[in-house]
Amino acid sequence: MYGKGLLKGLGITLKHTFEKDITIQYPEEMPFLQERFRGCLSFDFGKCIACGLCTKACPNNVLSFETVKEEGAKKKKLLNYTIDLQYCLFCNLCVEVCPTNTLYFTHSFELTKFKREDIKIVYHRPPELDLLPEEKETGNLEVQVEMPDITEAEAKRLKQLEAMKTALGKNPQKVLSKVLDTEEDIAIMANLMASDEKKLFKMAELMLGDREKARKIAQAFVNKEKKDRQQEGGE
Amino acid sequence: MEHWFLNIAHWLTSWLVSLGLAPVWAEVILLVGQWTCIVGIITLNVLVLIWLERKVAGFMQQRLGPNRLGPYGFFQTIADTLKLLTKEDIIPSQTDKLIFKIAPMFFIIVSVMLYAVLPMGQDMAVVNLNVGLFYFISVGSLSTICLLMAGWGSNNKWSLLGAMRSVAQMISYEIPLAFSLLGVVMISGSLNLSDIVQAQHNLWFILLQPVAFITFFIAATAELNRGPFDMPEAEQELTAGAFTEYSGMRWALFFLAEYTNLVAVSALAATLFLGGWQGPFLPSWLWIILKTYLIMMVFMWLKWTFPRIRMDHLMSLSWKVLIPISLVNIVLTGAGIEIFRWMGW
Amino acid sequence: MFTTDIYTINIGPQHPSTHGGLHVEALMDGEVVKDAIVHLGYVHRSMEKIAESRTYTQFIPYTSRLDYLATHLPTLGYVQAVEKLMGVEVPERAEYIRVILGELSRIASHMLFVGSLAIDLGATTGLIYCLRDRERIMDMFEMSSGQRLLASYMRIGGVIQDLPEEFFPAVDRFLNDLHGMIEEYNGLITGNEILQARCKGIGILSPEEAIAYGVTGPNLRASGVLYDLRKADPYGIYERFEFEIPTGQHGDCLDRLIVRIKEIEQSGYIIRQALKKMPTGEVRGKVPKLLKPEKGKEVYHRIESAKGELGFYLVSDGTEKPFRVHVRAPSFVNLMILPLISRGGKLQDIIANIATLDPVLGESDR
Numbered sequence: 001m002y003g004k005g006l007l008k009g010l011g012i013t014l015k016h017t018f019e020k021d022i023t024i025q026y027p028e029e030m031p032f033l034q035e036r037f038r039g040c041l042s043f044d045f046g047k048c049i050a051c052g053l054c055t056k057a058c059p060n061n062v063l064s065f066e067t068v069k070e071e072g073a074k075k076k077k078l079l080n081y082t083i084d085l086q087y088c089l090f091c092n093l094c095v096e097v098c099p100t101n102t103l104y105f106t107h108s109f110e111l112t113k114f115k116r117e118d119i120k121i122v123y124h125r126p127p128e129l130d131l132l133p134e135e136k137e138t139g140n141l142e143v144q145v146e147m148p149d150i151t152e153a154e155a156k157r158l159k160q161l162e163a164m165k166t167a168l169g170k171n172p173q174k175v176l177s178k179v180l181d182t183e184e185d186i187a188i189m190a191n192l193m194a195s196d197e198k199k200l201f202k203m204a205e206l207m208l209g210d211r212e213k214a215r216k217i218a219q220a221f222v223n224k225e226k227k228d229r230q231q232e233g234g235e
Numbered sequence: 236m237e238h239w240f241l242n243i244a245h246w247l248t249s250w251l252v253s254l255g256l257a258p259v260w261a262e263v264i265l266l267v268g269q270w271t272c273i274v275g276i277i278t279l280n281v282l283v284l285i286w287l288e289r290k291v292a293g294f295m296q297q298r299l300g301p302n303r304l305g306p307y308g309f310f311q312t313i314a315d316t317l318k319l320l321t322k323e324d325i326i327p328s329q330t331d332k333l334i335f336k337i338a339p340m341f342f343i344i345v346s347v348m349l350y351a352v353l354p355m356g357q358d359m360a361v362v363n364l365n366v367g368l369f370y371f372i373s374v375g376s377l378s379t380i381c382l383l384m385a386g387w388g389s390n391n392k393w394s395l396l397g398a399m400r401s402v403a404q405m406i407s408y409e410i411p412l413a414f415s416l417l418g419v420v421m422i423s424g425s426l427n428l429s430d431i432v433q434a435q436h437n438l439w440f441i442l443l444q445p446v447a448f449i450t451f452f453i454a455a456t457a458e459l460n461r462g463p464f465d466m467p468e469a470e471q472e473l474t475a476g477a478f479t480e481y482s483g484m485r486w487a488l489f490f491l492a493e494y495t496n497l498v499a500v501s502a503l504a505a506t507l508f509l510g511g512w513q514g515p516f517l518p519s520w521l522w523i524i525l526k527t528y529l530i531m532m533v534f535m536w537l538k539w540t541f542p543r544i545r546m547d548h549l550m551s552l553s554w555k556v557l558i559p560i561s562l563v564n565i566v567l568t569g570a571g572i573e574i575f576r577w578m579g580w
Numbered sequence: 581m582f583t584t585d586i587y588t589i590n591i592g593p594q595h596p597s598t599h600g601g602l603h604v605e606a607l608m609d610g611e612v613v614k615d616a617i618v619h620l621g622y623v624h625r626s627m628e629k630i631a632e633s634r635t636y637t638q639f640i641p642y643t644s645r646l647d648y649l650a651t652h653l654p655t656l657g658y659v660q661a662v663e664k665l666m667g668v669e670v671p672e673r674a675e676y677i678r679v680i681l682g683e684l685s686r687i688a689s690h691m692l693f694v695g696s697l698a699i700d701l702g703a704t705t706g707l708i709y710c711l712r713d714r715e716r717i718m719d720m721f722e723m724s725s726g727q728r729l730l731a732s733y734m735r736i737g738g739v740i741q742d743l744p745e746e747f748f749p750a751v752d753r754f755l756n757d758l759h760g761m762i763e764e765y766n767g768l769i770t771g772n773e774i775l776q777a778r779c780k781g782i783g784i785l786s787p788e789e790a791i792a793y794g795v796t797g798p799n800l801r802a803s804g805v806l807y808d809l810r811k812a813d814p815y816g817i818y819e820r821f822e823f824e825i826p827t828g829q830h831g832d833c834l835d836r837l838i839v840r841i842k843e844i845e846q847s848g849y850i851i852r853q854a855l856k857k858m859p860t861g862e863v864r865g866k867v868p869k870l871l872k873p874e875k876g877k878e879v880y881h882r883i884e885s886a887k888g889e890l891g892f893y894l895v896s897d898g899t900e901k902p903f904r905v906h907v908r909a910p911s912f913v914n915l916m917i918l919p920l921i922s923r924g925g926k927l928q929d930i931i932a933n934i935a936t937l938d939p940v941l942g943e944s945d946r
Contacts, residue, residue, distance in 0.1 A: 005771035012768045013295045013540045013705055022712060023299045036726035059638035091641030091732045092740060296708035392589050462702060463774055472931050474596060542775045543702030545928050546611055
């Protein structure tokens with residue numbers, strides 16, 4: 001009968017009217033990203049051996065870097081590394097070709113920028129890479145500088161460390177609640193970390209390792225701070 | 236509750252008379268007040284309606300619809316209106332300026348005029364005209380000329396195509412629209428809308444005249460230029476049809492007028508077929524609002540489900556299907572009335 | 581006697597239903613189309629020239645951008661053309677992965693076709709339902725390659741990496757629901773009398789004309805010509821699968837819609853078979869780092885893409901970059917029949933014709 005199809009269509013839309021909506025309300029509700037999601041192309045400075053395979057693989061000349069070769073040195077020294085993200089095709093060719101897993105895709109997909117200059121991501125040589133071995137041993141910096149020939153396990157650990165650092169920086173209460181008991185202590189520790197980056201790095205490292213040790217050291221930090229405050233109050 | 240608005244009107248007139256004003260002038264002032272109220276209610280109602288339409292469309296498409304501004308996105312249309320009000324008034328240089336400018340104003344005036352005869356409750360018609368239905372149909376058909384003005388004045392081929400389509404369509408659908416209403420008029424024996432409502436005291440006319448209701452509904456959809464008969468706009472074909480060159484508040488006036496027409500025609504359908512303001516428990520003006528909204532929901536449901544019909548199919552639907560059906564309906568109604576009279580009802 | 585003027589109306593390049601930068605110049609007599617002239621080139625990105633300055637591998641991501649609605653298929657065509665040129669062996673598992681993803685792309689493309697036809701004819705809700713279902717395929721592409729739309733997942737000699745664990749249950753769920761989705765499209769879109777009235781007998785393309793114009797793909801099959809490269813000239817491992825080739829009878833818009841909906845179903849069958857037969861093993865064959873084909877060697881490879889016969893013609897000059905790449909774009913050839921099938925119809929039929937020819941302007945303009 002003529003009109004049957006029309007009624008069926010009306011039925012379908014009516015059925016869906018009372019179904020659950022499928023909208024993901026984006027800024028409040030983040031979309032679920034798959035593990036392999038190709039977000040922003042990122043670069044790990046310490047790992048790069050300046051072999052130039054990535055720049056050759058790139059179809060669109062997105063990647064470029066500058067090196068110097070110092071006298072007597074065997075290897076070229078990487079000065080800076082530029083990812084001109086506006087030309088990136090997100091094709092994965094550079095990531096595939098990199099021998100040291102220096103390049104990787106993060107899950108951050110909010111790549112819009114307000115200024116044109118900000119689109120270019122430039123990585124400058126971090127100063128700690130140029131420290132002499134002795135300086136490193138004296139440990140004025142908590143982070144061990146990785147040589148290019150690091151093993152995979154170490155690389156993984158480093159990544160975790162980075163993640164922990166950001167977590168501690170952004171949401172210290174949540175992380176610290178795993179090792180500290182009272183809220184007062186947590187607040188004190190969070191304050192300490194906010195004022196002193198070294199302590200934050202130390203905590204991040206400790207959190208990854210032995211939890212008991214982390215608990216003890218964190219408690220020690222807090223106790224010391226409490227004492228200091230009491231003294232100040234006393235004076 | 237039932238007589239709130241009537242009491243206000245009575246109180247206003249008696250107060251004005253007590254001030255020493257001639258009763259005629261009091262009536263005039265009351266009329267002005269009524270019109271102001273109608274225009275205000277229409278404008279506010281359109282804001283609600285646009286929000287409702289977007290919400291309904293959203294739910295139908297498993298989306299949320301507007302939900303950012305205010306509770307459930309209720310203030311979205313207000314924000315949109317403010318945006319349209321503050322937009323630059325662009326009049327393309329090659330247009331027929333006068334016609335281009337007055338077309339939206341005419342359209343909205345014609346739409347508001349429709350409300351004069353609609354009984355929005357017991358004894359709540361602005362003008363209790365004894366040829367109310369006739370007035371409604373004749374004023375309603377004036378909107379054709381406004382669309383033609385918009386299309387012609389824009390000096391744009393898309394606009395003109397949209398306008399020509401709308402003229403052809405609306406003139407063709409006037410006939411089945413009027414014919415389908417004839418059955419109702421024949422049964423009630425009056426063109427006065429209030430009388431027609433009274434005549435449905437025992438039985439709604441949708442049960443006596445189901446065929447007329449369906450033909451009326453289809454013809455009304457076409458009259459209102461709503462999907463699946465939205466030929467004059469036909470976004471996917473004519474970009475925006477007759478309104479292509481309009482922007483800002485002028486465009487918003489067209490939009491406003493279309494929704495005003497929608498409310499008016501839905502209210503007419505409720506009045507003629509669903510018993511108007513009659514109903515138990517609730518006050519009469521609430522009943523007519525409920526029935527109007529129910530019919531408008533059906534309009535929205537149709538619009539968001541169906542594809543657009545083709546122009547020539549549209550015309551043949553009117554001339555080859557709806558007009559014969561409504562004619563047959565008139566004949567049958569007349570025969571039925573005679574038979575019942577003969578039987579002595 | 582009275583005569584009417586013929587006037588020109590420009591549909592596009594900025595128009596809601598031209599699917600991108602397409603410009604159709606329609607000569608009209610009232611609402612009747614006297615002639616239509618297709619102007620192309622608004623999305624020209626000089627893909628073929630770009631290929632000459634890229635190595636064989638580097639051109640892969642660009643191929644994704646040809647037919648971006650069925651992203652894996654053009655990539656597959658190009659990669660297989662290079663493999664033919666180089667004589668590269670592809671591991672079994674990679675071949676199966678290619679079939680699965682290729683057919684998923686076809687389904688995604690056809691779903692969007694159904695939706696876009698619905699919205700071009702004015703049924704907005706049909707589009708949303710199709711997009712909702714296509715989204716699940718996009719999620720699967722994201723699982724496998726990390727990209728939703730422009731995956732560039734194929735590589736010369738295989739694919740980037742093996743499919744992840746979670747891909748298989750997802751594709752299984754999708755195939756189970758596929759029948760319900762098709763039912764819904766048939767209920768809301770195909771079965772709708774208004775849509776049928778607008779599509780039946782509109783834009784009729786006879787089989788002779790279709791062959792004469794070089795039309796391929798679902799548009800050709802809708803005219804009743806049983807020609808599918810997956811059967812006529814099997815590439816990859818397509819001869820191992822059993823499936824039917826749906827054909828139409830009249831070659832009108834409705835047939836073009838129905839053929840595509842049936843093809844969605846057939847692609848589902850192919851994916852099921854591929855999942856069942858899929859062996860384990862490597863997904864990327866041994867390929868030299870630098871691809872340098874013999875000088876003067878040339879190859880033409882064609883596949884059945886979602887839009888029709890997609891061919892890649894490669895000429896090597898002995899360096900790592902191709903001397904010439906030509907893309908035989910099905911959308912381009914299919915669009916050329918638009919004047920033929922639109923003549924004598926109504927203005928609204930042009931919209932239906934464009935929608936059912938299913939052009940992707942990125943592919944036709946290259």
